Amino acid sequence: xxxxxxxxxFAVAILITLFAVSLAxxxxxxxxxxxxxxxxxxxxxxxAKYPDFIASAVFRDGAVFHFDGVKDLMKFYxxxxxxxxxxKQADITAFWVTDYYRMSLIDGRRAHYVIGSDVYGPMGKxxxxxxxxxxxxxxxxxxxxxxxxxxxxxxPDLIKGLD
Numbered sequence: 001x002x003x004x005x006x007x008x009x010f011a012v013a014i015l016i017t018l019f020a021v022s023l024a025x026x027x028x029x030x031x032x033x034x035x036x037x038x039x040x041x042x043x044x045x046x047x048a049k050y051p052d053f054i055a056s057a058v059f060r061d062g063a064v065f066h067f068d069g070v071k072d073l074m075k076f077y078x079x080x081x082x083x084x085x086x087x088k089q090a091d092i093t094a095f096w097v098t099d100y101y102r103m104s105l106i107d108g109r110r111a112h113y114v115i116g117s118d119v120y121g122p123m124g125k126x127x128x129x130x131x132x133x134x135x136x137x138x139x140x141x142x143x144x145x146x147x148x149x150x151x152x153x154x155x156p157d158l159i160k161g162l163d
Contacts (some may be wrong), residue, residue, distance in 0.1 A: 030105050031056045031096060034066035041065055041083045042072040043123060050122045052103060055129075058094040059087065069121040070097050070113065070129055071162050078156045095151070097129040100139065109151045112136035115158070116146025125162040127154065 034047040034054060047054060047066040055073040057065045065084070067073040073095065076083045095108030100119075111129040114136050119128055128145075130136035136148045149158075 031058055031064045038066050040068045040072050042067065042075045045122060052098060053121045053126065054098050054105070055108065056096040056105070057092050058096070060091045060093050069123055070127040071121065071123055071125070071159060073097070074127070074154055074159050078159065099131045100128050101130065101135055106131045111151060113149050113151070113154065114140050114143070114145040115149060115162070117143035119143050
């Protein structure tokens, strides 16, 4: 009887571990590229037309929202109740943004963002993301940027200032 109880507990522990690993892995998986009919939930533009600026938010339930730039991603994040009623910021498992030099998706929470540069996105002034801080610093100099900020430094007031 003790062996049977031990085996059941062991099996449950393995299942819980596998479930936790799969949830953690879901946050790390790069989402599929937006299709030709995917629209930005903030401005309504077709996102696939702007591959250089694509940003995405991934939710715990597997839903993915694509944006035509980091600025609209952050508008969505800060006003989630407006753009996706019933969803919560805590349910977002990952942010993906397009690295300006590499043209590939990177973890938006770890990116370095240049603001105030002479490079504009589809919606005008934009936060320009970089995986490497040294590249953000180089871009800042080359494109007359104002400063580099981390993801946690992006605020609703900063986003309003870009409009």
